[in-house]
Amino acid sequence: MNQDFSADRPISKQIEDKFQRFEFAKRVATTINNRKNEDCIVIGLYGAWGEGKTSLLNFIESELLKNENILCVKFNPWRYTDENALLNQFFQKLADTLDSNLKTKKEKAGEILKKYGKLINFELPGVGNVGETLANTGDVLDIVDVEVLKGRLEEILKKTKSKIVIFIDDIDRLDKIEIHSIFRLVKLTADFSNTTYILSFDEEMVSAAIGERFGQGDQRSGQNFLEKIIQVPLKIPSAQPESLKDFCLEIVENAINSNNIEITQEEIRQFFYQFTTNILVRLDTPRLAVRYGNSISFTMPLLYKEVNIVDLLLIEAIKIFYPEFYSFIKSNPSLFIAASNTTLGKEIQESRQQQLNDLGKDYTSSQKASALRLIQQLFPIRQDDTIFSSFDKNIIDVWFKNKNIVSPKYFNKYFSYSVMKGEISDIVFQNFIDEVISLNRDEVNHALKTLIEQSSPDNLLYKLRSIEQEINWEKSKKISNSISDISDLFPSYQKSLFLSFGAPKSQAALFVYHLIRKHDNKEEQYQFSKELLSENSKFNFAYDLYQWLKEKEKDDYKYFTNDEKIELENILLDKALEESKNNSIFEEFPDYANDLFLIWINKEKKDLHKYIKKILDKNPKALLDLIKIYIPTATSTAVKGPYKSDFSEDNYNYFISLFDKNYIDKIVNKIFSKNELDSKEVRWTRMHENKQDDINIIRQFRYWFEKDISSIDSNLNPL
Structure with missing residues (x-):
């Protein structure tokens, strides 16, 4: 058996991002890039184990490295066995990074940092004074005040205009003593100017561990301690509020202004x-x-x-x-x-x-x-x-x-904190609405297609419907034309009896109808409706649009005159005939066929009969598709999905009012022999577990036809 396992490892490339976190990481990196304040800042990235913290750190680092003035240092304290090694390696790694990246004429920043690390007064249980221990090795050549060394280091950082971003991951894997050592290091010992720390850990686990050592020994105590260390807490992803009235309002205002946020x-x-x-x-x-x-x-x-x-x-x-x-x-x-x-x-x-x-x-x-x-x-x-x-x-x-x-x-x-997959960005959507008037038809088509691809037809229509009253006539025409052009991208629910009107295609037609309805010039309403029905729109969409226009008319307001309606209906008929090509219109558009036949009858009934005769003479079995149009579709708990019920007497009478019953009967005889039809009695679905099939449909037609003929004979030959 071939078993293909996925490695449980952090990712670092945008193409591998399956949880839509790269853009969040990119914006975090941009904010760090643009920060003007030189004070050390500590960012906490909170998330449970396995939630993707390390991957997010990788994304942020990859964006920061695009700026040559930013130095990134990644430090994983979980790799070191004791506090002594942890602190020693932290300063060693930071020193190596500075030595290899910061070039100064007088002295290397890394050398200063090594001396600084050896002089810090940082006592650890079981280890003693780290500075004293290291100093005894003879590595410290000059006894220099810690603050002086720190000042010299910060001066170099300022002159080179460099920023240091230090990533510390897996803090939640340390014990409580090591956790405290890391936080103390960051806040009290290594809080250099132009330095940003991004600390990654599970907030609940770390606060519980810290809480055991401080305060009341509970998790809340640990959370209070974290609040003193972490200046910017971010969940994956996350952030927010605080302050005394004027101070807080000033901070809020500065935040708004510095980010160029428009607020009324x-x-x-x-x-x-x-x-x-x-x-x-x-x-x-x-x-x-x-x-x-x-x-x-x-x-x-x-x-x-x-x-x-x-x-x-x-x-x-x-x-x-x-x-x-x-x-x-x-x-x-x-x-x-x-x-x-x-x-x-x-x-x-x-x-x-x-x-x-x-x-x-x-x-x-x-x-x-x-x-x-x-x-x-x-x-x-x-x-x-x-x-x-x-x-x-x-x-x-x-x-x-x-x-x-x-x-x-x-x-x-x-x-x-992001636009998730399947959502439409409000910024992108508003830009489209603002710019649509300057776009040509192909460009509008492309823009709408892109919005659908990024989201869904339903989401696009929901957003369009929310602003339809604000769209002027010129924009309305452009958007309507493009919706008509790409109407195939709006699906129908043809297999559902009740959801078809809520299908995206029907809702797209309804939206276009609303744009036409709110215009106050009746002549322009008609001409544009005619244009939509005539040009690139597919028949299904054109039909839905016309139905909305026709059904929403009121006694006191008519969109079109009777002559205009006839012209629009003839356009629909011609479009259906053109799109059906080698098929019949009742095979291609069964849901709309009856309305098309009525339009044709109003135009010229003889032409309809010629068309039907041509189709059935060539393919007699197409009669089944024609008859099924006039059989109701039903649903039942006993049958999966919709099904055709019975061809009732009312259905028969309506059917023969449109078509020549004698010609239809001749076609029936071409499909099934008399023996086939007479081999079983006609069956009615309501009495036979809702079962229906093609030959039984024909038997039902023949049942009513023979009854009809018998009635005529009786009238002609009374007793």
């Missing part, structure tokens, strides 16, 4: 109200403000124009100031996302409220109330006396248009 006065007002009402109550340290500022500085560029900016600022505030509530929301989207066709029963309402109350046990009553108000702002719930009521579809459409977090289409974006 109304959006500022909305955020400021929620900030002063529901966030300030939890803002008790400057560190919270810095963490919030650092967090939104990372998330806003990732999601700018992809989500509602105010909702993003507020959900990030919940993450920093009310983390338990944030986790509950993220893990229970069904309790928060708006839906037009569902209701939340009283039991679910009470369960949700109880869970929210349980989450707030560590908060004061004021803080808990603020958290719940903030959640209500982001996830508005309409209530009556007994249940959470379902929402009106119009308000859900508004939430979608505004990119609110409560919208089912946007909720996940706020937590994934």
